[in-house]
Amino acid sequence: MAATALEGRSPAFIYRHTVLVRITHWINVVCITFLLMSGLQIFNAHPALYVGQKSDFDHPVLAMTARNTPDGPVGETTILGHSFDTSGILGMSYYDGVPRARGFPSWITVPSYQDLATGRRWHFFFAWLFFINGAVYLAASLATRHIWRDLVPSWSQIRAIGPTIWHHLKLKFPHEREYNVLQKLTYLTMVAGVLPLVVLTGLTMSPGVNAIVPWLVEVFGGRQTARTIHFICATLIVLFILVHVLLVLVSGVWNNLRSMVTGRYRVDVAGGDHG
């Protein structure tokens, strides 16, 4: 696969990311940042998750609460009946030095103070931008067969998944034209799975959308389940970002960044060094 590097003016560089991929990628970075921060602000208005159509307030699947103890205020997170002390981060955290009962802490929400109305303004503005950006990406990627060509792994790649995992564990990253099988599967899961799902579950929390397409919220098991799935998707997106940024850093940060800005990516040529 590395043999395809001999094109363009420099034998070591290839044109990796189309302008569409690069622009939509960076718009996504902005959108997802604000969507996550404002989403946590909205979550803080009622920091509990349920399953079904309605909220069974006595049996949340997840809840962040605060209570006073003789030793001071405590933050508690309860997941499926199991409670954890999350003081200072979840349930109870400090804002301006004062302990507050709030789901997520102020440093990760926008605005920092509790303000649902404003959190919603941020969220829906960037939700629209994220939706338009994603729709443009998906439409163009289907039209140019980008998804099929670059994101769906070949059988030979899938068969060699073991060695690829081994390379990752050893932090050895061959620089090739094609994404490796783990990249392909991860990106495909995100663009064709998690990201559309986060949009759809977000939409089904809207009573207006429910009146337009009543069956969609049923597919997700009811409005409160949809809200829970929305939260799980957001968590998966955070996990993706953590791993994605980590791998960008350890697999040649400048090469990766350059390719996502200018499109040019340096590949390993046979016999070349792995710098």
Place this chain on the structure above:
Amino acid sequence: MAEMLSRRRFLLGTTSAAAALALSGCDILDDASQGNFRNVLASAEELTRATQRFFLSPTSMAKEFTEADIGKNFRANGSTSPDDPEYLRLAANGFADWKLKVGGLVETPLELSLADLRAMPSRTQITRHDCVEGWSCIGKWTGVQLALVLDEAKLKPEAKYILFTCADELEKTLDGSGRYYESHGLEDAFHPQTILAYEMNGAPLPIPHGAPVRLRVERQLGYKQPKYIMRIDAVDSLEKFGSGNGGFWEDRGYEWYAGI
């Protein structure tokens, strides 16, 4: 309200947001939340409203559930026990003296007692109540369709909004600006599921849920469904009421169109 979001404004918002992100720091985002940038963020509301209105027909219905779906504890939010002296006097008498005043831009102003409303054709619906905070409850509501009341009062052609004035003060103020009020456009006011509910789960509407009458507007969030209704007025503009944004929560930064 009809101005569509311009692409330039949207792009401007994007680049400013990117700049805010680059500078980072919570203070900058907090400032952007309150400053001129807020108008850019708020422009998304019009896009949402126009899009939902495009896909919603006047008769698109909110899902109606069965008796088995009704929850045991329907949360009462906002005011749960108004302390307005006039309201307390009416409540003490089981709202026998309560009269719903219908006025403003109508041909025939009305004063309707609870008995008058009960004498009109009723509608019962089991629906899901979605609070802006994120939780949902399911309850059964019985009442008279707002459309029937408005038809009886006969709207003047210039009427564009229906304004609801309530008995509860959700925020204590000296000038009365904390009194709850709400408004709807005519499409929602005349929607078949928009009812003045006087019964909840088969019993007279309890005080925590808005006795004697609350509004149900099933295609929008809970704060668009005022409780403790005292007056209904047909108006041509929302500017003269409260801070001019069409409702108690709207005056405090929430969207007037709460379909999401």
